[in-house]
Structure formats: C-alpha cells, structure tokens
Amino acid sequence: MRNLLATLGIVFLTACASQPPSNAAPPPPPPVMVTGGVLVNSSGMTLYTYDRDVAGSQRSNCNGECAFIWPPFGAGNGKPSGDFSIIVREGGQRQWCYKGKPLYLFSGDANPGDTSGNGVNGVWKIATP
Numbered sequence: 001m002r003n004l005l006a007t008l009g010i011v012f013l014t015a016c017a018s019q020p021p022s023n024a025a026p027p028p029p030p031p032v033m034v035t036g037g038v039l040v041n042s043s044g045m046t047l048y049t050y051d052r053d054v055a056g057s058q059r060s061n062c063n064g065e066c067a068f069i070w071p072p073f074g075a076g077n078g079k080p081s082g083d084f085s086i087i088v089r090e091g092g093q094r095q096w097c098y099k100g101k102p103l104y105l106f107s108g109d110a111n112p113g114d115t116s117g118n119g120v121n122g123v124w125k126i127a128t129p
Helices: 002-018 065-069
Strands: 032-035 038-041 048-050 084-088 094-098 124-126
Touching: none
Parallel strands: none
Antiparallel strands: 032 038, 048 124, 084 094
16 A cells, blocks of 8 residues: 555656646747837837848858847847747857847947838848738
8 A cells, every 4th residue: 555655646746746837937028029010129129131141040141240230139048939039149149030030130220110221232121020
C-alpha cells in the first residue's frame, strides 16, 4: 500500500510540476502598433523594411553606416509572438522582424507619423501589416 501511495504521489507531483502556473502571464506583445495602416513603434515612429533583406534569412543586410541612418528596431528582452520574430545582428543586438523581414527606424523622421524614409533609394519601404 505504501508503494502505491508513493507512486501516486510521484505521478501527481510530476504532473503538477509540468503544468505552467495558472497565473502565468503570456509574454508581452512586441512594442508595435498599427496607425493608419502603418507599423509604428510605441512612440509612434514609422517602421521600415529594406528590400535587400531576405525574409526568413535570420540576418540583416543593413550594417555599419547603413545602420546609423536606419537604426535597427531593437528587441531588447522581447519574445517572438505571432508574425513577429527576432534576429541577432552582428555584434549581438537583437532586432525585431515582421513576417521574417527586419524592421528599422529612419534617422530622418523627426516626429511620430513622419514617413520620409519611404522609397529612399528605391529599397526602403514603410512596414505594413
């Protein structure tokens, strides 16, 4: 009888330990919003994609001077969710991606809602859902 109770106790404890706590909050969504059909960061600054980045390649082709003009949209401690994933850039910085394409800000946008980076050199586009 003791062996049966001990076995049942171990099975119960194992089952409970493998269950996430019921009060565990889901990871927060990426700090992205849609405003007027455009993806923007939490400050309302427009996000862009770069045509030379290949969706799903897990890398950015905008580095060095390019990344100075087009700052990567950093992911910090964020967790991937839905269409949003994260890549690790050269140097270890984490960057948000939307549908596999890295996201960037544009240094020429001064205010929320600015879209002056759209179409630059024919390779920069506003990120849209």
